[in-house]
Amino acid sequence: DAGITQSPRHKVTETGTPVTLRCHQTENHRYMYWYRQDPGHGLRLIHYSYGVKDTDKGEVSDGYSVSRSKTEDFLLTLESATSSQTSVYFCAISDAGVNNSPLHFGNGTRLTVT
Amino acid sequence: AQSVTQLDSQVPVFEEAPVELRCNYSSSVSVYLFWYVQYPNQGLQLLLKYLSGSTLVESINGFEAEFNKSQTSFHLRKPSVHISDTAEYFCAVIDYNQGGKLIFGQGTELSVKP
Numbered sequence: 001d002a003g004i005t006q007s008p009r010h011k012v013t014e015t016g017t018p019v020t021l022r023c024h025q026t027e028n029h030r031y032m033y034w035y036r037q038d039p040g041h042g043l044r045l046i047h048y049s050y051g052v053k054d055t056d057k058g059e060v061s062d063g064y065s066v067s068r069s070k071t072e073d074f075l076l077t078l079e080s081a082t083s084s085q086t087s088v089y090f091c092a093i094s095d096a097g098v099n100n101s102p103l104h105f106g107n108g109t110r111l112t113v114t
Numbered sequence: 115a116q117s118v119t120q121l122d123s124q125v126p127v128f129e130e131a132p133v134e135l136r137c138n139y140s141s142s143v144s145v146y147l148f149w150y151v152q153y154p155n156q157g158l159q160l161l162l163k164y165l166s167g168s169t170l171v172e173s174i175n176g177f178e179a180e181f182n183k184s185q186t187s188f189h190l191r192k193p194s195v196h197i198s199d200t201a202e203y204f205c206a207v208i209d210y211n212q213g214g215k216l217i218f219g220q221g222t223e224l225s226v227k228p
Contacts, residue, residue, distance in 0.1 A: 004157075033216075035218075040123070040220055041220060042118075042120075042204055042218040042219050042220040042221045043158070043204065043218040044218070045215055045216070045217075048215070058215065059215075090157055090158070092157075092158075102148075102160035102163065103150075103158070103160070103216060104157075105157030105158045105159070106157050107155070107156055107157050108155075108156075108157055
């Protein structure tokens with residue numbers, strides 16, 4: 001596997017609490033992505049980053065924010081978690097854009113909001 | 115915007131039988147297509163990709179997919195499946211109307227039975 005570590009691997013939290021998920025890479029790749037995976041929806045892009053401090057929204061960005069202060073770390077924050085944000089979250093990285101370089105995925109974080 | 119439709123959410127087959135997982139995409143001027151595989155409790159891994167050239171692309175473990183522009187399809191096939199092929203398979207397309215992001219289908223769960 002490409003050097004991608006997601007933490008935590010599992011988290012249970014209550015509605016209304018803030019949650020931060022971390023993605024750490026050791027590949028020095030430029031692009032980093034956060035996806036959520038839900039049954040019947042496949043993977044949907046939340047936010048992505050094309051460099052340090054350069055981020056943009058994906059298709060399901062409402063309720064989420066991201067930060068990338070270093071090449072190796074991409075943080076996903078749920079400011080006030082809701083039950084609809086219960087999901088499995090995947091971080092992915094790529095070197096040169098998806099058409100020339102495949103996405104490498106982490107093993108996911110399973111988040112449950114009660 | 116580009117979209118991807120995987121026509122079957124679940125495909126059960128017996129070991130050594132042939133299988134086809136269907137994928138259709140919405141048309142676009144330039145199309146880059148991918149199949150990813152997700153084994154249980156893991157992230158996604160690139161299985162194969164079509165960028166240009168031959169419309170038939172192959173993976174190292176016996177899967178192949180054919181790009182059919184007239185039918186806007188990119189179906190995945192294997193002539194003889196193994197138990198170890200049990201996984202979820204995702205078709206994906208690059209959407210240049212959304213900044214070159216990778217858009218995933220809903221996934222097809224392949225279950226190979228002995």
